[in-house]
Amino acid sequence: MASTAARTNLEIVQEMYSAFNDGDVETVLGHMDPDIEWTEPEGSRYAGTYRGPDAITEHVFAPVMEDMEPFAAVPERYVDGGDTIVVLGTDRGTVRSSGESLEAPFAHVCDFRDGRLVKFVDYTDTAAWQQAIGA
Structure with a gap:
């Protein structure tokens, strides 16, 4: 028998990272509130x-995928605060134009309301990104 229990925000975030790293951006977008702030x-x-x-697709996802192949945001730790989930991990990828490798730590703060991602803030090592991409 299928469970009718609501999924936790932690479970939703875990699914989003897995989907993103599998190239399933539609699943990621499907968990976002229409008025999400990123x-x-x-x-x-x-x-x-x-x-x-x-x-978000136009200014973040598409440009990252244009710049990097492959690219993954690899979670290493989740801090479950209920409506706020903090994800600690490492961005990893290879710059398409140069073959330069990227490895940059991140902290992502994900705020939820009613099971939808309403706010996302990325804290990352921008110097590592600039060094890898050359920008």
């Missing part, structure tokens, strides 16, 4: 705050 750090090639899944 922030990439200053000093990053993708810096800015974007609203909505379309803006």
